[in-house]
Amino acid sequence: MTQQRDLDQAATKATSPVGSGSLALPELSATGSFRLRKRVVAICVTVLIAVILLSAASGAAGLPVAGVARSMLNLIPGVDLATSLDSRAEAVLFQIRLPRTILGVLVGAALGMAGASFQGVFRNPLADPYLLGVSAGAGFGAVLALGFGLDVGWGPVSAVPAAAFIGAVVAVMASVLVARGSWTSPATLLLSGVAVAALFSAAQTYALQKLDETRAREVLSWLFGRLATSGWEQVLLLLPYVIVCGGLLIMLRRHLDVMRLGDDEARALGLNPARSRFLIITAATLLTAAAVAVSGLIAFVGLVVPHLVRLLTSHSYRVIVPLSALVGGSFMALVDIGARTVVAPAELPVGIITAFVGAPFFALVLRRSRRGA
């Protein structure tokens, strides 16, 4: 112990270098990719607010953006601005537009954070939130719920989201069991995830085949991903997961940077990678399952958003995880504007547009960054 203390002293002593007296050393660690820059966060938050306003204003009955902003500011206690929206317009805003916009933001944030975390724990850039069978499990659950005519719902929870959530969690647990809970071997987990996903997909396809056409159509629209809301119900279902699980992922994001050195070195540095991986996968899975339960299978967001953030800012998960929440939210809300307006009055499944918009955009950013590198 005395030796430890001596070491401590030695390190502190070394802060004033030999021969330079009391001259302070230039600080080296003040900058770098670990740093979540305030300016970048401010830009992302501004974009998010702009997208929310735009999304709330656009739709079948166009609302003026300024009026939308004023009416929303009026929600803050103590603020009372004159708004150009009449009560009918405000009802549209607060009961239809805003819930849907906020749901989009939450789903995008959830998938963005979960995707970033999965890429971190698996040290695999191709990882996405659906990796361990979340999508296949949720799909199977939803098909079963609809197939058994459970889509009536009870209380605040309707059957499809509940079944999808349970299906997703069961599938991930199955993946972990197949991998014999080997939290130390991401490759094993990943492969067992592939196997379990294939199994659940097959079961889902089989069950889908047994449904009549109307129900099958409903299942398919769910599978494509949609942001359909009835008031604030879906938002309230998802919000606790985003706060608790998303909060945990943000708090543990430093661990992901240690794990970039590989499990052996992470352990030598004093991190327990198996425990961190268990916690992060659990949180990311619950987050993804909750998002999928309310919005169906929205493709590509969980994969593309973390990459976008990585290419534009930093390779550090300290930056990627929180920014993926902000960028994912903006991306999702933006895409949803398209889903609602492109073929109005009909609607496109938002999951199709995320892939349509996300893939070329991603390719472009990838090309640009490769050229720059």
Add this chain to the structure above:
Amino acid sequence: MSANPVLTDTLALTCRDVTVSYGDKTAVAGVDLDLYAGEWLAVLGPNGAGKSTLLHTIAGLGKHTGTVTMPDGRAPSATDIAVMPQNPLLPEGMSVVEYVLLGRTAHLGWLARESQRDHRIVDSVLHRLGLADFAQREVVGLSGGEAQRVVVARSLAQQTSILALDEPTSALDLGHQVQVLELVDDLRRRDGLTVLAAMHDLTTAARFADRLLLMRHGKVVAIGSPEEVLQPEILSDVYETPLTVRKLDGEYVVLPAPRSARHPEDRPAGLP
């Protein structure tokens, strides 16, 4: 114990009957070891002798039977032993200062971030190792020698009393090997660190280490000063090839035995 050039008689770490098995294969078989504070102990032996496994087990990184204890009776952790890996994984987009900062992991609370103190320690380590100009460089672009220096910095930032080197220089050319080892030796002497190093090269080991531990099939064959351990008979037996030991300017040099001294049937056919 006068022949034993151990610098102090204060224990840094004790191993008793340490055994590591994978299935029915035994990698380390009942090793007893007293590591003294301030010494450089080199762990030697042919490939597969269990050098790396022993090192990692002592650092608390593997399942084992028997005991590894620090002087106060605890099992060692990442705040006691820093491991310098054989092939460090250098992540893309990570700067030198960030990489070294990861050495502070064991000192951080679970959800905590690095404090000013952690940053200060990293800064001082970088200045000390002459890496200040490198601080913002990406680790990916570093040469082998530079990278190994950065790994030394990371281990120092870990502020442990023991440094465990896992064949840290096997990927480096001769010049850089010596530079890195001299750096470690210098730090050991200045900071009173204890060095435990799995090493391949017997001559280099004899030059840097106070004591040598020779392993074979997971067992300790010999332990002691270079003079005691570097016996041609012992080495030739352990490495299963005739070896000779010369003394050059007071230092031991281990060489393959001259070909003429080997069994004639070892010679390739057709050669005189």
